[in-house]
Each structure stands twice: as C-alpha cells, then as structure tokens.
Amino acid sequence: MYAQMVKTQEVKSTTEMTPEELDFQRRIDADIKIEPKDWMPEEYRKTLIRQMSQHAHSEIVGMLPEGNWITRAPTLKRKSILLAKVQDEAGHGLYIYCAAETLGVSREELLQQLLSGKAKYSSIFNYPTLTWADMGAIGWLVDGAAIMNQVPLQRCSFGPYARAMVRVCKEESFHQRQGYEIMMVMARGTPEQKAMAQDALDRWWWPAVMMFGPPDAASIHSTQSMQWRIKLNSNDELRQKFIDETVKQAEYLGLAIPDPDLKWNEERGHYDFGAIDWDEFFEVVKGNGPCNRERLRARRDAFEKGAWVRDAANAYARKRRESASFS
Numbered sequence: 001m002y003a004q005m006v007k008t009q010e011v012k013s014t015t016e017m018t019p020e021e022l023d024f025q026r027r028i029d030a031d032i033k034i035e036p037k038d039w040m041p042e043e044y045r046k047t048l049i050r051q052m053s054q055h056a057h058s059e060i061v062g063m064l065p066e067g068n069w070i071t072r073a074p075t076l077k078r079k080s081i082l083l084a085k086v087q088d089e090a091g092h093g094l095y096i097y098c099a100a101e102t103l104g105v106s107r108e109e110l111l112q113q114l115l116s117g118k119a120k121y122s123s124i125f126n127y128p129t130l131t132w133a134d135m136g137a138i139g140w141l142v143d144g145a146a147i148m149n150q151v152p153l154q155r156c157s158f159g160p161y162a163r164a165m166v167r168v169c170k171e172e173s174f175h176q177r178q179g180y181e182i183m184m185v186m187a188r189g190t191p192e193q194k195a196m197a198q199d200a201l202d203r204w205w206w207p208a209v210m211m212f213g214p215p216d217a218a219s220i221h222s223t224q225s226m227q228w229r230i231k232l233n234s235n236d237e238l239r240q241k242f243i244d245e246t247v248k249q250a251e252y253l254g255l256a257i258p259d260p261d262l263k264w265n266e267e268r269g270h271y272d273f274g275a276i277d278w279d280e281f282f283e284v285v286k287g288n289g290p291c292n293r294e295r296l297r298a299r300r301d302a303f304e305k306g307a308w309v310r311d312a313a314n315a316y317a318r319k320r321r322e323s324a325s326f327s
Contacts, residue, residue, distance in 0.1 A: 011223050011224045011227055020039055020041075021041055024039065024040060024041060024044075025227070025228075028157045028227075028228060028229050031155075033157065033158070033159035033162065034157050034158050034159060035159045035160075036102035036103060036159075036160065043224075044228055044230075045103050045104075047224075047225060047228070047230060048100070048103060048158055048161065048230060049100055049103055049105050049110075050119075051225075051230060051231075052096050052097075052099055052100040052161055053097075053100055053105075053110045053113065053114075053119055054119065054120050054121055054122075055096050056092075056093045056094075056096035056097045056100065056110070057093070057110075057114045057119055057120070057121035058121040058122035058125065059089050059090070059092040059093035059096065060089070060090065060093040060114075060121075060299070061114075061121045061122075061125045061295050061299060062089050062121075062122070062124075062125045062142075063086045063089045063090060064125065064295055064298055064299075065125055065127070065128070065129045065134070065138065065291075066082060066085065066086050066089075066129065066135060066138060067086050068129050069082060069129060069132060069134075069135055070082055070083055070086065072132070073132070073135075074132060078182075081178060082135060085139075085175055085178065088171045088175065091171075092168045092171070092172075095164040095167065095168060096161070096164055096168075097110060098160075098164070099158075099160035099161045099163075099164045102160050111303065114296075114299065115296070115299060115300050115303055117287065117296060120285065122211060123207070123210060123211070123281060123284040123285050123289065124142055124145075124207050124208065124210075124211050125291075125295060126284050126289030126290060126291045126292045126295060127203070127204070127207050127289065127290055127291060128290055128291055130203075131196050131199070131200060132182075132196070133182070133183070133186055133193075133196040133197045133199065133200035134200050134203075134204065135179065135182055136179050136180070136181075136182030136183040136186060136197065136200060137179065137183065137197075137200035137201055137203070137204040138179060138204065139175050139176055139177075139178050139179015139180065139182065140176060140179040140180040140182075140183050140246075140249070141179075141201075141204050141205065141208040141246065142179075142204070142208055142211070143172050143175040143176040143179060144176045144179075144180075144208075144242065144245075144246065145208050145209075145211045145212065145242050146172055146211075147169065147172050147173060147176055148212075148238045148241055148242050149212070149233075149238055150165050150168055150169050150172060151165075151169055152232040152233050153165045153232070154166055154169060155229075155232060156229055156230055156231075156232060157228055157229035157230060158230065180249065183197050183200075183201075183253055183255070184253060187253040187254055187255055194254075194255075197253070197255060198255050198256065201250065201255050201256075201257070201258065202258045205257060205258050205259070206258070206276065206277065206280075208242075209239060209242070209243065209273075209276060210276060210278075210280075210281045212235045212236075212238045212239040212242070213235040214235060214278065214281070215235065215236055215276075215278075216234045216235055216236045218278075219234070219235050222234060222235065240270050240271075243262075243270075243271050243273055244270055244271055247262065247271055259273055259274045260274065261273060261274035261275075262274065
C-alpha cells in the first residue's frame with residue numbers, strides 16, 4: 001500500500017550474503033528490531049526511506065480530499081470531528097517523516113521529492129470527494145484498508161517505523177469507526193441519504209481494493225521487503241482480508257458492494273471477487289488520475305505560502321542560539 005512502485009534488489013541466497021548481511025538477516029529472523037545506528041545493507045536503508053516517505057506523503061496529501069469538506073460539513077459536530085481527523089493525518093505524516101530522518105535523509109529533501117512529482121503517494125488520494133457521504137466512505141473504506149496494512153507494520157523490522165505505527169493505528173481505528181458511523185446514519189436516513197451513501201460506496205470501492213497494490217504475481221519486488229520484514233503480508237493477502245471483513249459491514253448497512261462477481265467461496269473460506277482494472281490503477285500511479293495534478297498543485301501552493309512561517313521559525317531558532325552563546 002505504501003510501497004506502490006517501490007523497487008528493491010533481487011533476494012540474495014545465504015551463500016551470496018556477506019558476513020555482515022548474514023548477521024543482519026539473523027537479527028531480523030530473530031525478531032530483533034533494527035535501530036538507526038545499527039549496521040544495515042544500503043539497499044535496506046534506501047527501501048525503508050522510499051516506503052516511509054511514500055507513507056508520510058500519503059498522510060499529508062490524504063488531508064486534501066477531506067479538508068475539502070471541513071467548511072461544508074452538515075453540523076458543527078461533524079465539522080469539529082473532521083477537523084480533528086485531518087489534524088491527526090498531519091501528525092501521522094510528521095511521525096513518519098521523523099522516522100525516515102533517522103536514516104540520514106532530511107525532511108526538506110523528502111518534501112522536494114513530493115513537490116517535484118518524483119516521489120509517489122497512495123493512489124487512492126487522486127480521486128475527488130463529491131458529496132458528504134464520501135467522508136464516510138473514506139473513513140470506512142480507505143482508513144479501513146490503511147489499518148489492514150498498518151497493524152502488521154507495528155511488527156516491522158525497523159524500530160522507529162514500528163513504534164510510530166502504534167499511535168497511528170490507534171488514531172486510524174477511530175477514523176475508521178467515525179467513517180462507518182457516517183455511513184450508518186446516512187444508510188438509515190431518508191431514501192436520498194441512503195442513495196448518497198450507496199453512490200459513495202460505488203465510487204470508492206474499487207479504488208480502495210486497489211490500494212493494496214498490484215497482484216502478487218506482478219509485485220516482484222515484494223519478496224526482498226518481506227524477507228527484511230519491512231513488509232509482513234503480501235498485497236493479495238491484505239486485499240482478501242479487507243474484502244472478507246468489509247462485505248459483512250456493507251451487509252449490516254444494507255448497502256451493496258458494486259461487484260456482480262462477489263460471492264462466498266466455501267472451499268476457500270473467502271469471498272471471490274471480480275477482476276480489478278489494473279490499467280486504471282497504473283494510470284493513476286503514473287500521474288493521470290482525476291486529481292493528481294490538483295493534489296500536487298495544492299501541496300506546492302501550501303509550501304510556497306508557508307515560506308514565511310519557516311523563515312520566522314528559523315529566525316527565532318537562530319536568535320535563541322545567539323542568546324545562548326552570550327550567556
């Protein structure tokens with residue numbers, strides 16, 4: 001999910017590993033956390049930076065679709081909840097940027113990669129939020145899919161990343177429940193409100209299913225990440241778990257999953273589901289989605305308009321240092 005298009009080296013056999021690499025792999029296999037000052041393969045460090053930066057970028061860009069509705073929320077209560085949620089997402093981005101910085105990369109460098117379009121973020125945030133029901137669908141589906149990915153990351157091999165995920169998962173669980181509650185209220189409301197909830201589900205279902213990334217057969221770079229325990233579950237495993245749990249939730253709401261091929265497979269113990277439009281997924285990842293350009297333009301504008309805040313903070317820090325040098 002947070003490693004869409006992240007490439008890693010081919011997996012080495014134990015006979016191909018150096019003594020340092022063998023010792024490193026043994027520590028991971030023993031579930032010993034890798035800390036920033038520990039020796040690590042350069043490719044491990046680069047893969048972590050790419051994955052964590054993509055994760056952090058996703059949290060920051062992910063504020064935009066929901067921020068679009070803060071001023072248009074139907075009640076003061078809904079507005080305050082949504083405002084708090086967007087603020088949480090900003091905090092998640094900061095936690096993860098901080099974890100990435102422990103590997104020797106600066107936050108400024110990571111942000112420039114995002115603003116230049118070089119770095120990726122989760123494809124889901126390149127879709128528009130057309131109605132208030134989309135706030136419910138995002139909380140229920142998008143945050144629900146994120147939780148599927150983030151809970152295992154609490155056990156990933158890199159200590160700072162794993163520890164950051166503990167708080168992130170607690171807050172994302174609240175976000176998911178908040179979104180589901182919006183959908184529940186609308187599904188039990190007027191016929192117009194229920195139709196709005198169904199429309200949001202229709203539009204967000206397949207992008208949410210795509211969030212987990214390409215099928216395992218096409219995700220050839222996942223093997224090394226899983227051996228290093230940067231990634232703990234395959235894309236298809238997480239996607240299947242998400243679908244199995246979400247179908248029951250939709251049934252409780254009285255809403256229909258927009259997949260005519262969806263059916264329970266007794267032999268597998270899982271739901272079978274229809275074909276995913278991977279052409280759409282890769283077009284969005286390449287920057288050709290409905291809102292790709294809009295999202296990057298908004299982030300660039302915010303960065304430029306916030307320059308005076310950064311300048312003021314730097315000037316204050318400089319004065320503090322100068323004052324300390326005289327005392």
